[in-house]
Amino acid sequence: MADAREVELAVLRIAHGGVAVAELDGRVVFVADTLPGERVLARITDDRHDRFWRADAVRVLEPSPDRVPHVWAAAAVDRAPEHRAGGAEFGHIAPARQRSLKEEVLRDALGRIGGLSPDAIAALDPHVHAVPGREDGTRSRTRVRLHVDRSGRVGPYAARSKRVVPVEDLPLAVEALERLLPERARGRELDLVAAGGDAFAAGPRDARPPVVEHVGERAFRLEALGFWQVHPAAPEVLSRAVRAAADPALLDPDADNLDLYGGVGLLAAALAGDGDVRVTTVESDAAASAHAAENLRDLPRARAVRARVDAFLADDRRERPGATVLLDPPRSGAGADVVTAISASRPAQIVYVACDPVALARDLGTFAGLGWRPATLEAFDLFPNTHHLEAVARLVPAG
Structure with a gap:
């Protein structure tokens, strides 16, 4: 970076990662702390790339009607960029507009990365739903x-x-x-x-x-610093979303149903319902897997296996006709090897819980190449005032 020069930018659209897109002399500029429709004075922070640069907004010249006072003064645009707190990159945007921007990112990822046609995306009609909590998204992290x-x-x-x-x-x-x-x-x-x-x-x-x-009437024991959903409403929201996504006509209670990346058993319990559904939850973390076994002990047809998901699927190559496979992979997604192994087991349906739209789209694209299509897709604003979202998709065999 030769110098921190400032330029005026007309902001065009949103991009993945909480930044917006502008253009300067034919070059894409990813600019933070703004939103589409604004004109801002921005400071170039990275000009090392031929195809794109990066910038921070330092002054809003023409604000969007969707701009609101930032929910966190420490992250507001009137602070120098190097002194702005991270982690609230959408905090200057009205909540409804935050959700619509997240929908744009999700739809773009499905088409550009997942390879879904415009008609397929229109049929899914994915929406980012508000969840219980304050309208402005504050007090939403535990x-x-x-x-x-x-x-x-x-x-x-x-x-x-x-x-x-x-x-x-x-x-x-x-x-x-x-x-x-x-x-x-x-x-x-x-x-x-x-x-x-x-x-x-x-x-x-x-x-x-x-x-x-x-969560409801069920207790989940976990390590104090172990993984658990951050939003107070998230465990119940996702449990309901998983139950809604799994088509009951395809959910065979006697099939070899799976819950992959299962943590302490939250979504396995959602899939198991009243306990009549057979389900195996697979988790690599020893403490979490042990807690899952304890948390699901009252469900006679549930069991917990400690294993890496890829190793479990590689070792257990059985076909699972009639099964429902539920997976909630890390932010990076499941990856081609896991997707291929799931597909090879020939389940009746797949329920995919994702916290990153690009990783979701990439895996959906891999599934599509193996003969699967998304039948439903819903998303939830479980990370308000950030660019993150949570999505739940159901996949079925294509054709």
Whole structure:
């Protein structure tokens, strides 16, 4: 970067990753902290690439009618970009517009990366649904990871950097976590967690006893710093979405149904229903798998297997006629090997839970090449004020 020059940009559309797209002298510019329809003064931060540059908005010249005061002052555009807190990149956008922009990204990914035709996308008609909680999306995180700089100051990283931004509030976190926010801490990271009716701060090496979360009338035991959905409404929302996505006409309770990347058994329990559905949940983390076995112990037809999903599928190459395969892979997606193995088992339907639209689209494209098509797709705004979303798709054999 030769210099941090500033340019005026007319913002055209949204892109994956929480940035918008503008053009300058025929070159694409990915610009942060703006939204389509605005004209902004932006500072070029990366001009090393021939095809695109990156920039940060530093002043809004012509605001969109969908721009609102940022829900987190520490992340607002009136701060210098290097001092803006990361993790709330859509916080300046009206909630309904946030969801419509996420829909645009999802639809674009399905076509450009997943290879779905415009007619197929139109038939799916995917929407990003609001979920229970505050309309502005604040107080929607029960787990927050903060970082500690060399002087002990605590805060998130600035966007797209490893620079710690000390903050005095955490409006996206539930109130109990904001009250725990320290000015200084030791170590390199600090997790703030609200779980099991308690709230605590812990470093990555701190030992904490397991906690218990409740979803409806069911209790789920998990490690205090283990994986659990961040939004307070997410476990119930996703459980209902999985039950709605699985076609009951194709869900054979006696088939060899699978829950892959199963964690502590949340979605396996959703698939199992009242316990009459046979389901095996597969999880590589030892503690989570042990908790899954305990959490599902009252469901006589459920079992938990500790294994890497790819290894489990490679070792167990049986066909599963009539089965429902549920998977909730990490943000990077399942990948071609896992997708191929699932397809080879010949299930009746596949229910795919995704937290990244590009990874979802990539895997759907792989499934399509193996003879599968998405029959339904719904998305949920479980990460308000960010570009993230959660989606649930059902796939069936094509033709």
